[in-house]
Amino acid sequence: xxxxxLRVEGLTKRFGALVVTDDVSFTLDGGRLVALIGxxxxxxxxxxxxxxxxxxxxxxxxxxxxxDISRRDxxxxxxxxxVRSFQIAAVLHEFxxxxxxxxxVQARSGSSxxxxxxxxxEDGLNTPALAALxxxxxxxxxxDLARELSHGEKRLLEIAIALALKPRLMLLDEPFxxxxxxxxxxxxxxxxxxxxxxxxxxxxxxxxAVFALADEIAVLVDGRLIAWGTPxxxxxxxxxxxxxxxxxAFA
Amino acid sequence: MTMRGQAPAILLFAGLVLFPFAARFGAxxxxxxxxxxxxxxxxxxxxxxxxxxQGALISFGHAAYLGIGAYSVVxxxxxxxxxxxxxxxxxxxxxxxxxxxxxxxxxRASGVYYIMSTLAFGQMLYFLFVSxxxxxxxxxxxxxxxxxxxxxxxxASDFAFYFLCLAVLACAYLLLARITQSRFGRVLNAIRQNPxxxxxxxxxxxxxxxxxxxxxxxxxxxAGTLIANQSEFVAPAFMSWQRSGExxxxxxxxxxxxxxxxxxxALAYLxxxxxxxxxxxxxxxxxxxxxxxxxxxxxxxxxxxxxxxxSGAAA
Numbered sequence: 001x002x003x004x005x006l007r008v009e010g011l012t013k014r015f016g017a018l019v020v021t022d023d024v025s026f027t028l029d030g031g032r033l034v035a036l037i038g039x040x041x042x043x044x045x046x047x048x049x050x051x052x053x054x055x056x057x058x059x060x061x062x063x064x065x066x067x068d069i070s071r072r073d074x075x076x077x078x079x080x081x082x083v084r085s086f087q088i089a090a091v092l093h094e095f096x097x098x099x100x101x102x103x104x105v106q107a108r109s110g111s112s113x114x115x116x117x118x119x120x121x122e123d124g125l126n127t128p129a130l131a132a133l134x135x136x137x138x139x140x141x142x143x144d145l146a147r148e149l150s151h152g153e154k155r156l157l158e159i160a161i162a163l164a165l166k167p168r169l170m171l172l173d174e175p176f177x178x179x180x181x182x183x184x185x186x187x188x189x190x191x192x193x194x195x196x197x198x199x200x201x202x203x204x205x206x207x208x209a210v211f212a213l214a215d216e217i218a219v220l221v222d223g224r225l226i227a228w229g230t231p232x233x234x235x236x237x238x239x240x241x242x243x244x245x246x247x248x249a250f251a
Numbered sequence: 252m253t254m255r256g257q258a259p260a261i262l263l264f265a266g267l268v269l270f271p272f273a274a275r276f277g278a279x280x281x282x283x284x285x286x287x288x289x290x291x292x293x294x295x296x297x298x299x300x301x302x303x304x305q306g307a308l309i310s311f312g313h314a315a316y317l318g319i320g321a322y323s324v325v326x327x328x329x330x331x332x333x334x335x336x337x338x339x340x341x342x343x344x345x346x347x348x349x350x351x352x353x354x355x356x357x358x359r360a361s362g363v364y365y366i367m368s369t370l371a372f373g374q375m376l377y378f379l380f381v382s383x384x385x386x387x388x389x390x391x392x393x394x395x396x397x398x399x400x401x402x403x404x405x406x407a408s409d410f411a412f413y414f415l416c417l418a419v420l421a422c423a424y425l426l427l428a429r430i431t432q433s434r435f436g437r438v439l440n441a442i443r444q445n446p447x448x449x450x451x452x453x454x455x456x457x458x459x460x461x462x463x464x465x466x467x468x469x470x471x472x473x474a475g476t477l478i479a480n481q482s483e484f485v486a487p488a489f490m491s492w493q494r495s496g497e498x499x500x501x502x503x504x505x506x507x508x509x510x511x512x513x514x515x516x517a518l519a520y521l522x523x524x525x526x527x528x529x530x531x532x533x534x535x536x537x538x539x540x541x542x543x544x545x546x547x548x549x550x551x552x553x554x555x556x557x558x559x560x561x562s563g564a565a566a
Contacts, residue, residue, distance in 0.1 A: 095440075
């Protein structure tokens, strides 16, 4: 039997008396897209933070590809292929769009303690970066400064940066937040197209997008996983309806 | 960087090459000595701009490296080493060790706490040299002569010494400009803009920031060896916190991040100070308000004013 790509055991995080992650355990197999849904304040971003290494859990273990990574920091996890995007697009505004992605390629290709040579002219970095930009449809903006991008384009750039890291599991924190209907549709097409290459854990409020993309859906309420199943099973789950989903989501 | 982007730097250095010849017409040896002093402080400001502009590491103890460089000359000459290149190598090594040790501690802190710990380390070194009566303590130490180069008194004249300072400044500028464009520089710059983003793609900030501290410290220490030779005198006052503050002022006045802006800022600040001192004793009553105006209205300093709209809209 093949070990799961990600195994989480008894993950717990408290902020003072508030338990934001309450004994969360699950496994995630490669090649799957799992959507994590739940009401505001359910602790979705805090969970992503712990998985990516941005926050430390108070208890529990995270096992990625057979290795316990609970105590490893974010750069170490990124190097293993556990890569995240941010809810608030965190791109480097003073760099060109291309340089934003090339920096990610650089992280995976040789030492960065090189003091000579122009990094922005290295074909070995730029070629894969341009391919990632092409993938998300930003090739035409490669030479522009990242600050000149629209909000939606910055979200796409985030995904291109994540792709350039050759991820094995992408943690996508609300990639469609603040996007218009047309941009969201394009985003759903993009992420749907990536499903065959990389496993994803997607936090998203847009339920249409979630049901269109997810192989499995996990429901987080008050820091606890109350349900995990196929979209159909989640749609039919009475507990989920009561706790979170409005009837309109099932129309 | 394009040729176009380098144009202000090329003009600046051309002006600095011509300056001593112009000063000679005026037959004013004092001006050449003053020019050398400006170049030396510009070198220190340049190295500080690398830290602040590329690494967002605002050091309030950068003058410590001037002191390390200056006292390296004293200690070297005490043991009979009077060659400038050897003295500079000793200074670079000493500065690298000091930068690595203090950076290792200071970089654990961030923001104002980083600034405070650099200030504290600078002051520790200052008081160490104040207490060393062998080296003259607070009164300082007078050198018997300038260092030699290849065993000869090549930099004994102010004219030759000026060009040594200018050559070192130009080399340091080219070196730092090159590092800024390198893989290392790109990561350092990314960490400055958004540390979380840098970490998320796999870069730990600490080693890059520490290396930046060592590079900047080493260059400032070379400035220290020069300033000891310029005045043929060394005192703890070279590394007082006021001097660290002045270096920051020069950097900010010139415009953080362009490197050549820091050189311009140093020259402008010292020229202003020198000119005003002819008129009044209270130079800082005038310089102070000018700095406030720069801080409020000219966020990108002199460099920003001279290069309108090179790239993007400044927020």
